[in-house]
Amino acid sequence: MLSALRRLGYLFWLNAWLWSPAWAANYWQEQPLTSEWLQYLQQSEQLRQLDKAQLAAEQQRLGTATILAASKAQHFGLEAITDAAAAEAVMSFQTPSGGWSKRTDMRLPRQPSQHYGSEPRYVPTFDNDATTTQVFWLANFYPKATAEQQARITLSIERAISLILQAQYPNGGFPQSYPLQGGYHDAITLNDNAMYLLLETLWQVSANPNFDMLSSTLRAKAKDSFYRAVDWLLANQINVDGQLTVWAAQHHPISGQPVIARRYEQIALVSSESAKLLELLLDYAIDYPGVSVAVSAAANWLEQKKIVDKRHVRDQDGRLSLIDEPGSHVWARFYDITTGLPVFYDRDGKVYDKVSQLSVERQRGYGWYQTNAASFLKQYQQRKALQRK
Structure with a gap:
């Protein structure tokens, strides 16, 4: 349970967030939210702040106010991860929250104080194949990696799947981006196959031997998440x-x-x-x-x-x-x-x-x-x- 002080601070943030004029198409102010939905929004904000805090810490460590831009590239500048260096470069762009951004060149490692993505409203996201692509690339490369790198790949995939599980709405749908970015990005999104790719990822994580490096508990959660999303599709x-x-x-x-x-x-x-x-x-x-x-x-x-x-x-x-x-x-x-x-x-x-x-x-x-x-x-x-x- 949150302490009274933390709860008060969270409610202050939520009220400001819900009524901020910068957030168009705000679905969260249309009706009172249950505790389940409020907890979901709180979790999202905590992860969003985690991403921001990492950048701020890097700036402080370097003694700079500059945030370096990330380069744009269609499909991350890669067709697949083919060597250890490419795997390290891709993992370097994983946000502290656990996802990846779209249209971002990931051929070279991310530098300290560099944006995780080329488009701020999509850091991280499931749009344009982001996050799901990196999960499959890393899993496919895993057998070729050294034991030391396999451990890092496993942790990276675990973080990404955990983010996907956290991103799932209480009713089983998924937003386009998570942590939430506001506006239409918060809608349950089929566009550009975002939901399809998430369900495909969850199914493969639960059933494909390529993901045997993951714990049985996480794989079972992925399977449960898959069927919760199926329930949403049937209902809607x-x-x-x-x-x-x-x-x-x-x-x-x-x-x-x-x-x-x-x-x-x-x-x-x-x-x-x-x-x-x-x-x-x-x-x-x-x-x-x-x-x-x-x-x-x-x-x-x-x-x-x-x-x-x-x-x-x-x-x-x-x-x-x-x-x-x-x-x-x-x-x-x-x-x-x-x-x-x-x-x-x-x-x-x-x-x-x-x-x-x-x-x-x-x-x-x-x-x-x-x-x-x-x-x-x-x-x-x-x-x-x-x-x-």
Whole structure:
């Protein structure tokens, strides 16, 4: 139990945090929070302060007020960890809280008083494959490491999995970033496959021999966390006029209702990220209560929404269009929940029914058409017994 003084200090911080105008889309001030949710927020803030304190300690030790910038790089500047030096460099960018940041070059070791990530609002995060990628890279390299380095890799992976377990909301969902960063980052996030990658990681940690270096207790917790997330998916699959469909890109952390993220990510059903989660359910949880019904309903919806005999192409300026190609199918990334029709959004926040109506910048900078659903439907159609059931 917290002492009275610590509790008072925490409540003072929480009140300031909840009402800070800098935190847009603040889900935490909409209704009174239970003690379980308050404890979750307190834990998040403690970890956020831990990350800040480490940087401050390094500055003090060096006698400098300067914080060095981290370099940007797509996919961390690496394809995999192939040697001991790369493993050490990647581990050096692990935050004290236990995660990694996105779009950050990790080819060279992090220097004292250097940011852990190139984008402050994503330090650390699960967005853009961050944290989950590093866990798999380290586990894959582990057999090649020396005994001394294996011990450090084990500790690094343990810290990362512990962070993922702590990040899970009391209802089973996951935020995009943790410790929490505020705004839409706190939404339960399917976008860019964040939730899919977290569930894939939890399953592999619990079942894959690559993670035998971890304790049985931690692996059991990962398995429990996986099924808690499955329960969240089953409870929040969107029902339209009595029919189960798929999910939205972002859901409210408490209510589970679809929510807006960026202006070009309005409330809508999302095909691609839903399909990845459906593949995962098909592979790992099809016998779990309620999953077969959810998967079959979503498969029917995706089958209905495919754009038949079309392929999406870009011109030299990045403009998107659909061309005829017999046998090829695509899906719009977003579908209006009410009408079920494809929808597209620009930075003005307006809704458009044709991708050609978007600015060239948004046509070029976003994947408005996707094909992930084809892979899921192919696997689903091979499960004849499931379809009959």
